Amino acid sequence: MRMFDELCPEPPGWALDWDRVRDAFGWVRDLAGVPQDAVFHGEGDVETHTRMACEALAAMPEWRSRPRGERTRLFAAVLMHDVAKPHCTALDDGGRITARGHSRRGDLMARRILWELGAPVEWREHVAALIRHHQVPFWALERPDLQRIAFRVSLLARNSDLVLLASADILGRVCPDSAELLDNVALYGEYCAEEGCLDGPRAFPSDHARFWYFRKPGRDPGYAAYDDTRLTATVLSGLPGVGKDHWIAAHRPDVPVVSLDRLRAELGVSPAGDQRAVAAAAHEQARGHLRAGRSFVWNATNVSRSQREACAGLIAGYRGRVEVVALEAPPEVVRDRNRGRPSPVPDAVVDRLVRRWETPDPTEAHRVRWLTTV
Template sequence: MSELAAALAGLEGFRLRPSEEQQRVYSAALLLPEGELGARRILWERGVPIAWREHVAALVRHHRLPFGALDRPDLDRVAFRVGLLARNDDLALLAEADAAAAGDEDLRAEVALFRQYTSEMGCLDKAREFASDHARFEYFRTPGRDPGYAAFDATTFTVTVMSGLPGAGKDHWIAANRPGVPVVSLDGLRAELKVRPTDDQGPVIAAAYARARELLRAGTAYVWNATNTTRALRSRSIGLAADYGARVEVVSVEAPPDVVHRRNRERARTVPPAVIDRMARRWEPPDPTEAHAVRWVSNA
């Protein structure tokens, strides 16, 4: 047992929590040395349910937030994100254990201020309420926006952005859930342009965005099908669709590691296993701050 985990177990606030909540916070304490990406990979490999895993990963990522929180200019934005993925009172509990392990009463006082502030902002033990999905989406993509602003929703069509490792089952999900909807597929364009995965991907990406713009100008719903395994990779296609007035939904499809590799071996165009492993090490599933709607799909 780590010093932090021992301190956590000694807190009255921890002992009073229901068993499942204790397990999540305790898991975060044990996984802190792994960092967010390492913690996520470990829990994914062990088959932990997606929401539970992302809750723990968010606690690991933001575990230092309560310390000096009121001095951070981005406090609201980060605390709202934590509330959408996990809970800020869990984060406070983890930070309180950290302060207790260090024997630092000043840090414990900072945690108390964090609890008070997030309670006043409506996101201590639940997600912050926004006027609508559109208001939430616009808040997180517009620096300085008032979280209480009820942004007018003029969207008239939906763009679906896929996310998932090769072999996770994205094509199967599209066929079953978006039949007849145009698909802008990077894999399809590679085959069409005769570009190998190891070649320069510039022509493929340029062709994909050209097709997407044609559909957006026509106000036509479509699916953007690519791995999109990091927030940075997703942001451009999401931003483009939003700039044209589309409602954006992100569908994250995932499967256990052995299933991903088996399906990859069965594909007509396989991806080198080392490439999949490298993508998995950097994997950032989408969260509710990125789009109007985010759906996590387990496709085992």
């Protein structure tokens, strides 16, 4: 990513030019003046904390020893880790400043920002995953779902990167428990090393074993689950205008399709209207294919994880193999294609979908493919 490459501290001085960073990104300037709890962030507002975290990262020998591309990617993650705080900061009932939900919302915001900047999909999703999980190492050993989270991070990014991000986050603040938090982060790194997921993706016996590990809490990750699938359901995911119909015609021409666009037309439902009847009809069509043991394509936007989970859960219940194909295109291509459709989706609806967009990841299906259409 050229913009981040140009701003990332470089040897021999490793200096951070914060004025250039502020000039480059409006979302950095938006951090100015956003308050934080003085107990945990005695340094001041979110912009001050972000600058200090970036400076802390640049001072780390572990970061400096990384290849240049990895340094840039981590710099981007630290720079964006609190990007959602301006939208999440509020006072709780006791008058304390909080920013609940900023990690998850930061994931969504970072994805949109990096998509608009033209970041490669894998690079973007690596950064977004780090942002979403950047607080996990602080209290990781208290979480009952720690193993699943650590494995998920390893499949999307690298836990060693998450350790560096979390460390920079702590070192870039003034708080009374920084030593304890840094110890917790180090323990998280040791835990990931013991679980075989610190510097690379956690290995599973098969894609079927991985799929069911993430569906059943407490399942042994080493269990080689017997693959009893009897059909393959291809679940598409993508914004309006990415070319889902074209992909089906080219790659699944003879496979039945559950099409939400077609169902909307049949039911007379606008894309901006209540979609519950459309979703119910789609699920009923899907059940027909599943009962018959027939492979099919599920053609819908499915931009959120919860939407895809509704599909995957139904498919898995009928011993189906879940394949997710995530299609995307540059913003200008998406909007031009959508406006050229016979029945374009309103821009406001597209914008709402972009704000909710969660790219599919390997924990959701037997197979996930990220494809860019141009």
